[in-house]
Amino acid sequence: MFYREAGDFKTSYRDDSQTFPIRFDRLRYYAVLVVAFGIIPFVINDYWANAVFVPFLIYAIAAIGLNILTGYCGQVSLGTGGFMAVGAYAVYKLMTAFPEVSILIHVLLAGGVTAGVGVLFGLPSLRIKGFYLAVATLAAQFFLVWLFNKVPWFYNYSASGQITAPERTILGVAVTGANTPAWAKYLFCAVILFALAWLARNLTRGTVGRKWMAIRDMDIAAEIIGVNPLTTKLSAFAVSSFFIGVAGALFFAVYLGAAEVGEAFGINKSFLVLFMIIIGGLGSIFGSFAGAAFLVLLPVFLKNVLVGVLGWPTDLAAHIELMIVGGLIITFLIAEPHGLNQLWRVAKEKLRLWPFPH
Amino acid sequence: MPDTFFYALEVSLNGLMAGVMYSLVALGFVLIFKASGIFNYAQGVLALFAALTLVGLQNGQVPFAHLINAVFGTSIHGFGWQLPGIIAILLTALVMVGLAILIERYILKHLVNQEPIILFMATIGLAYFLEGLGDVMWGADIKKLDVGLPQGISDAIESTTYEWFGYGFFIDRLDMVAAVVAALLVASLTLFSQYTKYGRALRAVADDHQAALSVGISLRFIWVLVWSIAGFVALVAGIMWGSKSGVQFSLSLIALKALPVLMLGGFTSIPGAIVGGLIIGMGEKLFEFFIGPLVGGATENWFAYVLALLFLVFRPQGLFGEKIIERV
Numbered sequence: 001m002f003y004r005e006a007g008d009f010k011t012s013y014r015d016d017s018q019t020f021p022i023r024f025d026r027l028r029y030y031a032v033l034v035v036a037f038g039i040i041p042f043v044i045n046d047y048w049a050n051a052v053f054v055p056f057l058i059y060a061i062a063a064i065g066l067n068i069l070t071g072y073c074g075q076v077s078l079g080t081g082g083f084m085a086v087g088a089y090a091v092y093k094l095m096t097a098f099p100e101v102s103i104l105i106h107v108l109l110a111g112g113v114t115a116g117v118g119v120l121f122g123l124p125s126l127r128i129k130g131f132y133l134a135v136a137t138l139a140a141q142f143f144l145v146w147l148f149n150k151v152p153w154f155y156n157y158s159a160s161g162q163i164t165a166p167e168r169t170i171l172g173v174a175v176t177g178a179n180t181p182a183w184a185k186y187l188f189c190a191v192i193l194f195a196l197a198w199l200a201r202n203l204t205r206g207t208v209g210r211k212w213m214a215i216r217d218m219d220i221a222a223e224i225i226g227v228n229p230l231t232t233k234l235s236a237f238a239v240s241s242f243f244i245g246v247a248g249a250l251f252f253a254v255y256l257g258a259a260e261v262g263e264a265f266g267i268n269k270s271f272l273v274l275f276m277i278i279i280g281g282l283g284s285i286f287g288s289f290a291g292a293a294f295l296v297l298l299p300v301f302l303k304n305v306l307v308g309v310l311g312w313p314t315d316l317a318a319h320i321e322l323m324i325v326g327g328l329i330i331t332f333l334i335a336e337p338h339g340l341n342q343l344w345r346v347a348k349e350k351l352r353l354w355p356f357p358h
Numbered sequence: 359m360p361d362t363f364f365y366a367l368e369v370s371l372n373g374l375m376a377g378v379m380y381s382l383v384a385l386g387f388v389l390i391f392k393a394s395g396i397f398n399y400a401q402g403v404l405a406l407f408a409a410l411t412l413v414g415l416q417n418g419q420v421p422f423a424h425l426i427n428a429v430f431g432t433s434i435h436g437f438g439w440q441l442p443g444i445i446a447i448l449l450t451a452l453v454m455v456g457l458a459i460l461i462e463r464y465i466l467k468h469l470v471n472q473e474p475i476i477l478f479m480a481t482i483g484l485a486y487f488l489e490g491l492g493d494v495m496w497g498a499d500i501k502k503l504d505v506g507l508p509q510g511i512s513d514a515i516e517s518t519t520y521e522w523f524g525y526g527f528f529i530d531r532l533d534m535v536a537a538v539v540a541a542l543l544v545a546s547l548t549l550f551s552q553y554t555k556y557g558r559a560l561r562a563v564a565d566d567h568q569a570a571l572s573v574g575i576s577l578r579f580i581w582v583l584v585w586s587i588a589g590f591v592a593l594v595a596g597i598m599w600g601s602k603s604g605v606q607f608s609l610s611l612i613a614l615k616a617l618p619v620l621m622l623g624g625f626t627s628i629p630g631a632i633v634g635g636l637i638i639g640m641g642e643k644l645f646e647f648f649i650g651p652l653v654g655g656a657t658e659n660w661f662a663y664v665l666a667l668l669f670l671v672f673r674p675q676g677l678f679g680e681k682i683i684e685r686v
Binding site for chain 2: 076124127128129130131132135136138139141142143145146149150151267271274275278312313315316319320321322323324325326327328329330333334337
């Protein structure tokens, strides 16, 4: 009825190759943008910003980053936490060293620094493949966390070993520090997420993305048809690490405010982001959003039900939560190994034929 | 100078002993990887779960006591008996076999023919689940595990070496027991896989799934078998680590330490797991001893991974792994 190509005539190549060729999809996209930028910032409060929206936006950036590397280019990485730490410490050093420069530039530069580190740790991927590579990226995870713990220069010789974000403003409104209004936090992350998701979407459907996918599907065959594995793999590591670095910078500066590296960027963070893209769907931008939303909302929901409604002790609830998360992941993998994105795709297919499926 | 030499020797001996402990965990990984191509992240949590169950059975704790108390408002804690160590170990081994059957029935059966990454993720999910289950069943506090293994520094070795070299070596008695147990375990696993019917079936499956199916070997039975054996190896690892440092959550993290061991030795080789463990154990202790003080210590956190990473760049299949052949 409403989800149809029919009647939506394209009169130029430009129209024909747009991201959302179906009119309903385009309208939905604009509607999401209106809600995200026109409504939520005006009604958001501190609880919703801190518990749901800001972590969702930041994890979505990280998930898109990891999805570029793992979903599109096929290189499994367990070093996400370490790369997020690089972003966080880079932005901290930049913020304290150049206080007069805009925080936005610092966040992007932190992404750039992480991209450099990512390329460095991506070099072995030319020799090592599959699980061996996944374990090799653990080296990045543990080494980086150790480095930020042990070298005092990174945390400006502070006595506690923590890093604390100073207050920085954009157009006179604080976006980091203790006095940040909830809507500013939300809007700052949302704008960056929107820009990066747009970038990722267009990268992955262009030449670069096709090269990544060729390497993922079979690297030897890709090499034979003229895809250079060196530049392709390293570009995937660079772009992915850029995204993850930006996510790490925002996670520290906007969300946490103060961070201790082992706690905030440990191995669990790597697994969390990996879960997000598996549950959301490998090789899809929508899947990154869906996975991030699912894994941010689930613990909030479970905590509210188990502690709030049933009144169980918090430690017991935490253990049950672990069991439920583990069980859900297994159930998901059995029921739909291609993730939430696949459910979405099937729903769209059904909608296209509705109400006459034959 | 001789003192530094002897000290370094002692450090490397202790490193070798620690390496044996890593090897124990790595063994379980290799067994499952060979038989089913599954990279079993849950191996460390299996060890934790086994150790928790062992302590719980030994002390006569009521399973799920915390949960029952929370739901029904009761206050029960234990049956009030103490089981002898050997019976508790046998019962725990039974529990691990039961667990293997459940894992096969509810997880693996449904994931046949999925990509390796999906199976790997499923075992991470399993790890979370078991971690939660262990805590809910037996409580999350740190427990002391004592099944009568010798503890402390061996006086005999210290005095003997002092007579010989003028320098007494400190060797933990538990570490020596672990080394002996690991040797026995490897020997019995080798005997089992070479000289029994099921061992041959196991090797056939490891070699080629489809060929094994076509000559009438039941894959499902083999999977249950191999997960039971891995559970048993996890139990042994759990007993050793639990006696050494108490049964607590960090026990499951040793699984991560077993990964570089595997990479170094090759995912598919049992001797590789042992040799890799020894190299990693000795390497990280020596590195910490010589280089650690220069860079601020705690290098044990990452040394193993970086060593494995550098090693793999030159030999991607590990020391004893099968050569990776790629075809288009």
